[in-house]
Amino acid sequence: MSLACSKISIDYGQRRALFDFDFALQPGRIHGLIGPNGSGKSTALQALAGLIKPASGSVELDGRQITTMSRREIARRLAFLPQQPSAPEEMTVEQLARQARFAHVGLLRGYGPHDEKLIAWALESTGVSDFAGRGLQELSGGERQRAWISAALAQEARILLLDEPTSYLDIGYQVEILDLIHRLSRDRGVSIVMAIHDINQAISVCDRISLLQGGRLVFDDEPRALAANNLVETVFRIRGRFVEITPGSPPHFDVELARWSDGARDH
Amino acid sequence: MNVGATRDLRADNALILPAWIGLTTIALALSVFMGVVDIPPVDVIAALVGKGSAQARSIIIDIRLPRVLVGMVVGVHFAVAGFILQSITRNPLADPSIMGISQGATLAVGVFLLFSVYIHNPGSNTLAELPLAWLPSIAIIGGLLAGLAIYAMAFGRNLGPIRLTICGVAVGALLHAVAIGLIAGWGSARIEILLEWLSGSLYARSWDHLRYLLPFTVVGLAMLPLIRRPLTMLRFDSSVSRSFGLSHKLHFSLALALACCLAASAVGVAGPIVFVGLIVPHLARFLAGRRFALVLPFTLALGIVVVTLGDLVGRLAGGAEEIPIGVVTAIFGAPLLLVLLRRMA
Numbered sequence A: 001m002s003l004a005c006s007k008i009s010i011d012y013g014q015r016r017a018l019f020d021f022d023f024a025l026q027p028g029r030i031h032g033l034i035g036p037n038g039s040g041k042s043t044a045l046q047a048l049a050g051l052i053k054p055a056s057g058s059v060e061l062d063g064r065q066i067t068t069m070s071r072r073e074i075a076r077r078l079a080f081l082p083q084q085p086s087a088p089e090e091m092t093v094e095q096l097a098r099q100a101r102f103a104h105v106g107l108l109r110g111y112g113p114h115d116e117k118l119i120a121w122a123l124e125s126t127g128v129s130d131f132a133g134r135g136l137q138e139l140s141g142g143e144r145q146r147a148w149i150s151a152a153l154a155q156e157a158r159i160l161l162l163d164e165p166t167s168y169l170d171i172g173y174q175v176e177i178l179d180l181i182h183r184l185s186r187d188r189g190v191s192i193v194m195a196i197h198d199i200n201q202a203i204s205v206c207d208r209i210s211l212l213q214g215g216r217l218v219f220d221d222e223p224r225a226l227a228a229n230n231l232v233e234t235v236f237r238i239r240g241r242f243v244e245i246t247p248g249s250p251p252h253f254d255v256e257l258a259r260w261s262d263g264a265r266d267h
Numbered sequence B: 001m002n003v004g005a006t007r008d009l010r011a012d013n014a015l016i017l018p019a020w021i022g023l024t025t026i027a028l029a030l031s032v033f034m035g036v037v038d039i040p041p042v043d044v045i046a047a048l049v050g051k052g053s054a055q056a057r058s059i060i061i062d063i064r065l066p067r068v069l070v071g072m073v074v075g076v077h078f079a080v081a082g083f084i085l086q087s088i089t090r091n092p093l094a095d096p097s098i099m100g101i102s103q104g105a106t107l108a109v110g111v112f113l114l115f116s117v118y119i120h121n122p123g124s125n126t127l128a129e130l131p132l133a134w135l136p137s138i139a140i141i142g143g144l145l146a147g148l149a150i151y152a153m154a155f156g157r158n159l160g161p162i163r164l165t166i167c168g169v170a171v172g173a174l175l176h177a178v179a180i181g182l183i184a185g186w187g188s189a190r191i192e193i194l195l196e197w198l199s200g201s202l203y204a205r206s207w208d209h210l211r212y213l214l215p216f217t218v219v220g221l222a223m224l225p226l227i228r229r230p231l232t233m234l235r236f237d238s239s240v241s242r243s244f245g246l247s248h249k250l251h252f253s254l255a256l257a258l259a260c261c262l263a264a265s266a267v268g269v270a271g272p273i274v275f276v277g278l279i280v281p282h283l284a285r286f287l288a289g290r291r292f293a294l295v296l297p298f299t300l301a302l303g304i305v306v307v308t309l310g311d312l313v314g315r316l317a318g319g320a321e322e323i324p325i326g327v328v329t330a331i332f333g334a335p336l337l338l339v340l341l342r343r344m345a
């Protein structure tokens, strides 16, 4: 299972959103995409999923150009969860997960025991089986997000592209989903690319991190290397520092909140 | 997993088929047994099995039965076309006559009739009889051209559901105006037959009509199992459906083409019967609730029921001057549409 691209650029109309983006996914690893709003994370993920055609460069999935593959061939290898997906009004959580089996069942084949098992597992492992029969529109933002993650899992792909999978989740479910992602990569050898905003979560769960700024890749290395420079401060225009909370654990970025320091000065 | 719910659905599904068949049979039977000419049920049955008086036989076998069957088939065509259009445009208000497909078919038939009159009997400008065998195919050409316009708008300029519909409405209005202008300009003394057709009518529909329409029905319905799953998936954003493995453009085009063929061929035979394609899928969805898989079967059944019963009402209410089915559906459809709009708001 390999997913890579070299020097792809993406244009929306006249505007270029991604410049000469390089990427290579290591099998069974977790690759994080971080960067400010509008820096091109979603654009990069959509390009990697073969959903937008690069103006230059190409994406290769399992050694083949992704543009030469059918959507079904792609979907059997790679599942993509958009940042804000929308579903038909009356669709339930379980029906959503069933739709995700399309790449395997196709137009006509019925759902076999293997399909049912995977759907049940996907619902179970994202904690949505209790409300599997409820409509997506009736769920809270976090519940809905987990329902979509369960659909991505039900697709049974070796590569998962997740666009901010934890943005609506409470801290408990954030940890649970990140844990699930970690187990998928370690126990099942699934390769994962995810856009994520929480730098500390990215550092602790990812094997590799790409940092984007204004559509350009400014960092692509192991998380520890990120702590060794001040890119996070300059790119996000914040002040803070990396601290080691317990020896041996990944470094933790401690952000300095402007208002607090102002307040401290006042007193 | 909620196993209980799944089992309930299965049990329901077992009841659906008999209910489906029962309902349509009742509607069809009512339409055959009732009519302007009062024939006792015993005589109707006698006529159906080839006995009874020649007059009753001619009314039942040659007039009522083909008319009811054409209505049934046409109802299926419009309802399924509406269901497909609503799914692929993700717009609950889509329907063959709202998206301009019926108008495309109407215009094509109008142009064709105009030419066929001049070719067949030059000098006269009357139309004694519609060239039946050609009508469905000619209508399909017009319907597909309108569909092509919709397709070009959907992908060429990446329109959202609402603007896509508004464009469809505009295309439809334009085509309709051209068709009406054409017929008015023609100024024939004998355009009643055409006017009746234009308002959507099952009057004097014969076995021939059924014969020329049925091939399209068979092919169209045979396609349904193939597009069932894509239809559900086309209701997602294209980024989602494509990620799930659907060739979005291909299946959008196939479904659109099928909807155009079904609606247009029905227009060719019975004229544009408005609102059936709009209302029936909503009723079906309302009745099916969460049971996704049942919406399509319900749509088929309700298409039959609505058109056959609507035509029965038109026949009985109007007396000697019957009310065309297209008028009946418009009269009942408009308030229903308002109810729907309120429910959606």
Ligand SMILES: Nc1ncnc2c1ncn2[C@@H]1O[C@H](COP(=O)(O)OP(=O)(O)OP(=O)(O)O)[C@@H](O)[C@H]1O
Pocket: A012, A017, A035, A036, A037, A038, A039, A040, A041, A042, A043, A044, A083
């Ligand atoms: N469909 C689109 N049409 C035009 N421009 C777009 C489109 N999608 C994104 N852009 C632009 O491309 C740039 C990158 O957007 P992208 O969605 O990739 O950012 P992002 O890093 O995912 O941001 P966020 O953290 O807010 O999700 C932005 O400037 C955005 O305005």
Ligand SMILES: [Mg+2]
Pocket: A041, A042, A043, A083, A163, A195
């Ligand atoms: Mg984004």
